[in-house]
Amino acid sequence: MSRAVLRMAAVVAAGIAFEKANTYCGTASMAGGHYFARSQWCLPTAEHYANLQRGLNAEAGGDNEYLRCEYEDLRREYEYLRREYEYLRREYEDLRREYEDLRPTFNNPGLVSSVWQGPPAGRVGHETPKPEWLLERIISTTNNRGDLVFDPFMGSGTTAVVADRLGCGWFGCDINREYVELALERIEADRLERSQLGLEL
Protein backbone atom coordinates (compact mmCIF):
# COMPACT_ATOMS: atom_id res chain seq x y z
CA MET A 1 0.00 0.00 0.00
CA SER A 2 1.35 3.45 -0.82
CA ARG A 3 2.36 5.92 1.85
CA ALA A 4 -0.38 8.26 0.76
CA VAL A 5 -3.00 5.57 1.12
CA LEU A 6 -1.60 4.71 4.53
CA ARG A 7 -1.89 8.33 5.48
CA MET A 8 -5.53 8.20 4.48
CA ALA A 9 -5.90 5.02 6.51
CA ALA A 10 -4.35 6.80 9.47
CA VAL A 11 -7.37 9.08 9.51
CA VAL A 12 -9.48 6.05 10.23
CA ALA A 13 -6.97 4.85 12.80
CA ALA A 14 -7.28 8.25 14.47
CA GLY A 15 -10.88 7.39 15.11
CA ILE A 16 -12.59 9.64 12.58
CA ALA A 17 -15.92 8.02 11.88
CA PHE A 18 -16.78 7.21 8.26
CA GLU A 19 -20.01 9.17 8.69
CA LYS A 20 -18.05 12.26 9.56
CA ALA A 21 -15.77 11.80 6.56
CA ASN A 22 -18.86 11.43 4.39
CA THR A 23 -20.25 14.65 5.81
CA TYR A 24 -17.04 16.56 5.04
CA CYS A 25 -17.07 15.22 1.49
CA GLY A 26 -20.73 15.98 1.12
CA THR A 27 -21.43 12.46 -0.13
CA ALA A 28 -23.60 9.67 1.16
CA SER A 29 -21.01 6.91 1.22
CA MET A 30 -18.02 7.72 -1.00
CA ALA A 31 -15.60 8.61 1.78
CA GLY A 32 -16.51 5.77 4.13
CA GLY A 33 -16.99 3.23 1.38
CA HIS A 34 -14.00 3.96 -0.86
CA TYR A 35 -11.58 6.64 0.27
CA PHE A 36 -10.90 4.97 3.59
CA ALA A 37 -11.64 1.39 2.65
CA ARG A 38 -9.07 -1.39 2.75
CA SER A 39 -10.34 -2.85 -0.52
CA GLN A 40 -11.70 -1.16 -3.67
CA TRP A 41 -9.83 1.92 -2.64
CA CYS A 42 -10.18 4.89 -4.94
CA LEU A 43 -8.59 8.27 -5.11
CA PRO A 44 -10.69 11.10 -3.68
CA THR A 45 -11.52 13.90 -6.04
CA ALA A 46 -9.51 17.09 -5.48
CA GLU A 47 -12.63 18.77 -4.15
CA HIS A 48 -13.42 15.97 -1.68
CA TYR A 49 -9.81 15.88 -0.54
CA ALA A 50 -9.81 19.62 0.13
CA ASN A 51 -13.12 19.33 2.01
CA LEU A 52 -11.74 16.48 4.10
CA GLN A 53 -8.55 18.42 4.91
CA ARG A 54 -10.56 21.45 5.91
CA GLY A 55 -13.10 19.55 7.99
CA LEU A 56 -10.70 17.23 9.78
CA ASN A 57 -8.16 19.91 10.57
CA ALA A 58 -10.80 22.33 11.80
CA GLU A 59 -11.97 19.57 14.11
CA ALA A 60 -8.40 19.05 15.34
CA GLY A 61 -8.16 22.69 16.30
CA GLY A 62 -6.67 24.05 13.10
CA ASP A 63 -3.14 22.67 13.52
CA ASN A 64 -3.17 20.88 10.13
CA GLU A 65 -2.62 17.47 11.63
CA TYR A 66 -4.54 15.55 9.01
CA LEU A 67 -3.95 14.88 5.29
CA ARG A 68 -0.80 16.96 5.00
CA CYS A 69 0.04 15.42 1.61
CA GLU A 70 -0.58 17.78 -1.32
CA TYR A 71 -3.35 16.47 -3.55
CA GLU A 72 -1.08 16.43 -6.61
CA ASP A 73 1.49 14.24 -4.75
CA LEU A 74 -1.26 11.89 -3.69
CA ARG A 75 -2.56 11.69 -7.24
CA ARG A 76 0.92 11.02 -8.67
CA GLU A 77 1.60 8.29 -6.13
CA TYR A 78 -1.77 6.72 -6.91
CA GLU A 79 -1.12 6.81 -10.68
CA TYR A 80 2.27 5.16 -10.16
CA LEU A 81 0.66 2.40 -8.10
CA ARG A 82 -2.16 1.96 -10.60
CA ARG A 83 0.33 1.50 -13.47
CA GLU A 84 2.33 -0.98 -11.45
CA TYR A 85 -0.84 -2.89 -10.65
CA GLU A 86 -1.90 -2.89 -14.32
CA TYR A 87 1.50 -4.26 -15.33
CA LEU A 88 1.23 -7.04 -12.74
CA ARG A 89 -2.34 -7.82 -13.77
CA ARG A 90 -1.30 -8.22 -17.40
CA GLU A 91 1.62 -10.42 -16.43
CA TYR A 92 -0.74 -12.58 -14.37
CA GLU A 93 -3.24 -12.81 -17.27
CA ASP A 94 -0.48 -13.98 -19.65
CA LEU A 95 0.57 -16.64 -17.17
CA ARG A 96 -3.00 -17.74 -16.61
CA ARG A 97 -3.59 -18.10 -20.36
CA GLU A 98 -0.35 -20.07 -20.71
CA TYR A 99 -1.48 -22.36 -17.91
CA GLU A 100 -4.95 -22.82 -19.44
CA ASP A 101 -3.35 -23.77 -22.77
CA LEU A 102 -1.36 -26.49 -21.04
CA ARG A 103 -4.42 -28.12 -19.50
CA PRO A 104 -6.21 -30.73 -21.61
CA THR A 105 -9.84 -29.81 -22.31
CA PHE A 106 -12.43 -31.74 -20.35
CA ASN A 107 -15.97 -30.45 -20.70
CA ASN A 108 -18.08 -32.87 -18.73
CA PRO A 109 -21.79 -32.24 -19.19
CA GLY A 110 -22.53 -35.18 -16.89
CA LEU A 111 -22.64 -37.71 -19.73
CA VAL A 112 -19.20 -39.16 -19.25
CA SER A 113 -19.14 -42.46 -17.41
CA SER A 114 -17.32 -45.75 -17.86
CA VAL A 115 -20.14 -47.35 -19.90
CA TRP A 116 -21.65 -45.52 -22.86
CA GLN A 117 -24.81 -46.78 -24.48
CA GLY A 118 -26.59 -45.57 -27.58
CA PRO A 119 -27.99 -46.61 -30.93
CA PRO A 120 -25.68 -48.09 -33.59
CA ALA A 121 -24.57 -46.08 -36.62
CA GLY A 122 -26.80 -45.88 -39.67
CA ARG A 123 -25.74 -47.22 -43.04
CA VAL A 124 -23.25 -44.89 -44.69
CA GLY A 125 -21.33 -47.17 -47.06
CA HIS A 126 -18.64 -48.39 -44.68
CA GLU A 127 -18.35 -51.75 -42.90
CA THR A 128 -17.74 -50.36 -39.43
CA PRO A 129 -18.93 -46.76 -39.16
CA LYS A 130 -19.13 -45.23 -35.68
CA PRO A 131 -22.38 -43.60 -34.56
CA GLU A 132 -22.47 -39.79 -34.69
CA TRP A 133 -23.66 -39.45 -31.07
CA LEU A 134 -20.50 -41.25 -29.94
CA LEU A 135 -18.16 -38.91 -31.81
CA GLU A 136 -20.20 -35.93 -30.72
CA ARG A 137 -19.70 -36.90 -27.08
CA ILE A 138 -15.99 -37.55 -27.50
CA ILE A 139 -15.28 -34.38 -29.47
CA SER A 140 -17.38 -32.01 -27.39
CA THR A 141 -15.93 -33.38 -24.15
CA THR A 142 -12.34 -32.98 -25.18
CA ASN A 143 -12.46 -29.98 -27.52
CA ASN A 144 -13.71 -26.42 -27.68
CA ARG A 145 -14.94 -24.57 -30.78
CA GLY A 146 -12.01 -23.77 -33.05
CA ASP A 147 -9.88 -26.68 -31.84
CA LEU A 148 -8.40 -29.06 -34.39
CA VAL A 149 -9.46 -32.72 -34.47
CA PHE A 150 -7.34 -35.40 -36.14
CA ASP A 151 -8.59 -38.89 -37.03
CA PRO A 152 -5.90 -41.09 -38.63
CA PHE A 153 -8.49 -43.79 -39.44
CA MET A 154 -11.30 -41.70 -40.90
CA GLY A 155 -13.28 -44.43 -42.63
CA SER A 156 -16.59 -42.87 -43.65
CA GLY A 157 -15.61 -39.56 -42.02
CA THR A 158 -17.90 -39.57 -38.97
CA THR A 159 -15.26 -37.72 -36.94
CA ALA A 160 -14.93 -34.96 -39.53
CA VAL A 161 -18.69 -34.60 -40.05
CA VAL A 162 -19.27 -34.14 -36.33
CA ALA A 163 -16.18 -31.96 -35.76
CA ASP A 164 -17.36 -29.69 -38.59
CA ARG A 165 -20.82 -29.41 -37.02
CA LEU A 166 -19.30 -28.53 -33.65
CA GLY A 167 -17.25 -25.70 -35.15
CA CYS A 168 -13.94 -27.51 -34.89
CA GLY A 169 -11.29 -27.79 -37.57
CA TRP A 170 -10.47 -31.32 -38.65
CA PHE A 171 -8.12 -33.39 -40.74
CA GLY A 172 -7.72 -37.08 -41.24
CA CYS A 173 -6.62 -39.92 -43.49
CA ASP A 174 -7.52 -43.42 -44.49
CA ILE A 175 -5.52 -46.08 -46.30
CA ASN A 176 -8.49 -46.73 -48.57
CA ARG A 177 -9.02 -44.02 -51.21
CA GLU A 178 -12.69 -44.95 -51.65
CA TYR A 179 -13.32 -44.21 -47.99
CA VAL A 180 -11.60 -40.84 -48.31
CA GLU A 181 -13.97 -39.99 -51.15
CA LEU A 182 -16.92 -41.30 -49.17
CA ALA A 183 -15.90 -39.18 -46.19
CA LEU A 184 -15.60 -36.01 -48.32
CA GLU A 185 -19.06 -36.66 -49.83
CA ARG A 186 -20.57 -37.10 -46.36
CA ILE A 187 -19.01 -33.86 -45.10
CA GLU A 188 -20.26 -31.93 -48.15
CA ALA A 189 -23.77 -33.42 -47.84
CA ASP A 190 -23.93 -32.56 -44.14
CA ARG A 191 -22.84 -28.96 -44.80
CA LEU A 192 -25.42 -28.60 -47.57
CA GLU A 193 -28.16 -29.91 -45.28
CA ARG A 194 -27.17 -27.47 -42.53
CA SER A 195 -27.11 -24.52 -44.90
CA GLN A 196 -30.55 -25.48 -46.28
CA LEU A 197 -31.87 -25.57 -42.72
CA GLY A 198 -30.34 -22.13 -42.11
CA LEU A 199 -27.99 -23.53 -39.47
CA GLU A 200 -24.60 -22.03 -38.74
CA LEU A 201 -21.82 -23.62 -40.82
Ligand SMILES: C[S@@+](CC[C@H](N)C(=O)[O-])C[C@H]1O[C@@H](n2cnc3c(N)ncnc32)[C@H](O)[C@@H]1O
Ligand atom coordinates in the same frame (compact mmCIF):
# COMPACT_ATOMS: atom_id res chain seq x y z
C1 LIG B 1 -13.00 -48.71 -37.81
S1 LIG B 1 -12.71 -47.94 -39.30
C2 LIG B 1 -13.05 -46.29 -38.97
C3 LIG B 1 -14.49 -45.98 -39.05
C4 LIG B 1 -14.81 -44.54 -38.84
N1 LIG B 1 -14.62 -44.13 -37.49
C5 LIG B 1 -16.22 -44.22 -39.27
O1 LIG B 1 -17.05 -43.76 -38.49
O2 LIG B 1 -16.52 -44.49 -40.44
C6 LIG B 1 -10.99 -47.97 -39.48
C7 LIG B 1 -10.48 -47.38 -40.77
O3 LIG B 1 -9.07 -47.38 -40.72
C8 LIG B 1 -8.56 -47.56 -42.01
N2 LIG B 1 -7.16 -48.02 -41.88
C9 LIG B 1 -6.70 -49.25 -41.55
N3 LIG B 1 -5.38 -49.26 -41.53
C10 LIG B 1 -4.97 -47.99 -41.82
C11 LIG B 1 -3.70 -47.38 -41.92
N4 LIG B 1 -2.58 -48.04 -41.73
N5 LIG B 1 -3.66 -46.08 -42.21
C12 LIG B 1 -4.80 -45.36 -42.41
N6 LIG B 1 -6.02 -45.91 -42.34
C13 LIG B 1 -6.11 -47.21 -42.04
C14 LIG B 1 -9.52 -48.54 -42.63
O4 LIG B 1 -9.52 -48.41 -44.06
C15 LIG B 1 -10.85 -48.17 -41.99
O5 LIG B 1 -11.62 -47.38 -42.85
